[in-house]
Amino acid sequence: MPLKDVLAAMIVIMVWGANFVVIKFGIDEFPPMLLGALRFFFVAFPAIFFVPRPAVHWRYVVAYGATICLGQFVFLFLAIYLGMPAGLASLVLQAQAFFTVAIAALVLHEAIRAHHVLGMGLAVVGLVMLDAGADSTAVPLVGFLLTLLAAFSWAGGNIVLKSAGQVRMLSMVVWGALLPPIPFLLLSAAFEGPDRIVDSLAHFSWRGVGVVFYLSGVATLVGYVLWGRLLARHPVARVAPLSLLIPVVGLLCADWILGERLGLWQWLGGAVVLIGLMVNLFGARWAAGLRQRLQRT
Template sequence: MPFKDVVAALIVIVVWGANFVVIKFGVDEVPPMLLGALRFFFVAFPAVFFVPRPAVSWRYVVGYAATISLGQFVCLFLAIYLGMPAGLASLVLQAQAFFTVAIAALVLHEAIRLHHVLGIGLAIAGLVLLDAGADSTVVPLLGFVLTLLSAFSWACGNIVLKCAGQVRMLSMVVWGALLPPIPFLLLSVTFEGSDLMLDTLLNLSWRAIAVVAYLSGVATLVGYVLWGRLLSRHPVARIAPLSLLIPVVGLLCADWVLDEKLGMWQWVGGAVVLIGLAVNLFGARWLSRLRNQAQAT
């Protein structure tokens, strides 16, 4: 992987790792469906007047909007609002890596190599260890299920992007944000109430404004533009597991900011995740060297 793509991946990991703490702050002040509407409204406007429409079929734009923008964040915002701890949400959401690789193998017929299986297996073991230190944390069942649904929606969006082919990601992100505010607002009116919506909008705090700015400008525009470019340049099985580093950053941020303390097994789990990622990224090169050395001897 070129160095610039490694840097892009690291930026995405840090931005999205911190994102869960930001969402927690957001849903503490803004109803979750209204927060989703605000997030994607400010992704789309005023940028849509200056960014050209993506040069792909509308079905890909709608598919991207319905999965990565709408489905993922309806489930995730609601899960955290219902009490899913921010650090553990960052952990469970990374099931998207496994969903993505599996769907790509079934739909796109992408090959899954031995080092992919080994790397993902190690990463799964690391995620289990990360979760082992959180036994004392109350995890609502509905919040857990919603986070898994969020992961599945993200994985489906990854496949939509892969099927769309080469696309200008800034255009896809901006134009894909046109659809979500409407269903988010309808959900907010239906389940949160118009009175609460208006009261929240008229009394937004500076922290709530900062949350919306981060979610729309940094997490969405920066994060998804870079993520989409990585998916378009590399096999899904190589890129999707990179997101397994996100819970390491997410758990650290939750520990530092929200005082969600890490146990010893969580630190060990983070190290195992890193080893799994290294195997996934560099396993082919290592196996090739081992074969060459074996043939030389």
């Protein structure tokens, strides 16, 4: 992977890792479905008047909006609202990496090689160790299941992007964001009520403004544009596991900002995740080098 793509991946990891703390702040300012509507409204507008429509069939744009934009964040926002800790949400959501690789193997017939399996296995061990240190944090079952559904929606969106081929990601993100606001508003009106919507919009704070700006401008426009470009340039099995670094950042941010303290097992788990990622990314190169040395001897 070229250096510029590695740097792009690191930006995405940092932005999305901090995103979970921002979502937690946002849920305190707005009801979750209204927050989703605001997020994607400001992704689409006013950018839609300046960004050309993506040069792909409409079904890809609709599928992208329905999976990565709508499905993922309906489930994730609701999970955090119902008590899923922000740091652990960043951890559980990375099940998308496993869902993505599995769906890509079934749908796109991408190969899963031995070093991918080993790297992902190490990452799973690391993620379990990360979770083992969170004994002081209650994890509601419904929040956990909703976060898994969010992960599956994200994985579906990854496959949509890969299937669409070369596409201008800024166009895909902006035009895909046209779909979610109305369903989010309908869900908000049905379950949160018009009075709560009006009250939230009439009494928003500057922190609320900052939350919506970060979620729409930074986490969505910057994050998903860079992520989509990485998926277009590299095999899914190489890109998707990079997201396993996100919970390391997410747990650190939750520790520093929200007081969700990390235990020894979580620190050790983060190290194991890093080792798993290195095996996944560089395993083929290491194996080739080892074979060459064995042949020389």
